[in-house]
Amino acid sequence: METTAPWEHGSEFAWVPPLGNSYPKAALPANAVLYGNGRQALAAALLEGKKRRGWRRCYVPSYICQSVVDAVHAADLECVPYPDLPVAQPDLDCNGLRPSDCVLIVNYFGWRSWQFSQLIRTTPAGIIEDHTHDPWSAWASNSVADFCIVSLRKILPLPDGGAVWSPAGYSIDPPSVEEPDHQRAALQKLVGMLIKDQYLQGINTDKNLFRCFQTEGESLFTPLPLSSPLKITPYLLERFPWDQWRNKRAANVEYLATRLREIKHIDILNPSPTTETCSFGVVIRCPTESVRDRLRQYLIERNIYPAVLWPKHPHMMSDPRATEFSKRILFFHADFRYSEADLDRVVQAVHEFFRC
């Protein structure tokens, strides 16, 4: 009997086999230090800044995910929101910044450039840049921030992993151990990736099995204690053709964004591509929250899993424009996993929803 492998789009990575040998180009700067996840990388940068520069207060964009806010609290710094979101300019009174402050600057969806960071450089405050959505942009490569951080597992098929490096030259103490609680969480993520790969090959058909490992593992990630990632993470990182995947992502994003622009009911928020940036994916804005929620549900029923990056939480609620944005957007993955035929299926489903 012929069986067809299940198809799905979006959501978390399945296991992707590494190359047989190290990839000739390193994915990260030589002074990058690996941690268990992105929030630990941020907490580590904040703790270094606290120790070396006396940082006590961290300005955090209003539009950000909860785990970043958790990391600031875990490092025991005051977390002060400043208005910023992907479709606006940051709004922060630079005159009020002191040497005991640091500013977290986020390259949303890989769309931003270094101008705001340059402005903060003219103040006494420290700078941490979050390059999770495009660790390889011209901005990240030429950064002069005190610290750059990334969550590697968001952009590469890794079970865990975050990184910090200091363009300003601060040395960063690497975590000494794989903390058992982190290890337990990350191993669940790894099992989830392996089973998802089997599922996508049509070998096992129980989707709940890998979903349980993924969600349980995810819920166990914490900003502290600082931990090394699983040993397999640096092994994989050395063996992934990250720049080829980035090129594929750039092409996929353009393809998907162009095709989705055919649909009049939604706005495609991606800016025009440049040679120096690469979008994390395609972001659409729906006319209302209710349309967004119904579209998402319609797509989920067709095995398409766009994300809400990010759902609202108390920190975000300091800025009405950020919460309004969060209510109406959907993020579509367009990374190296997908062919144009996969993306066509996504576009077709969005078309069908608006025709119903």
Ligand SMILES: Cc1ncc(COP(=O)(O)O)c(C=O)c1O
């Ligand atoms: C931009 C950004 N930075 C940092 C993080 C934290 O990364 P992690 O979930 O690996 O702790 C996230 C998580 O969603 C993120 O989206």
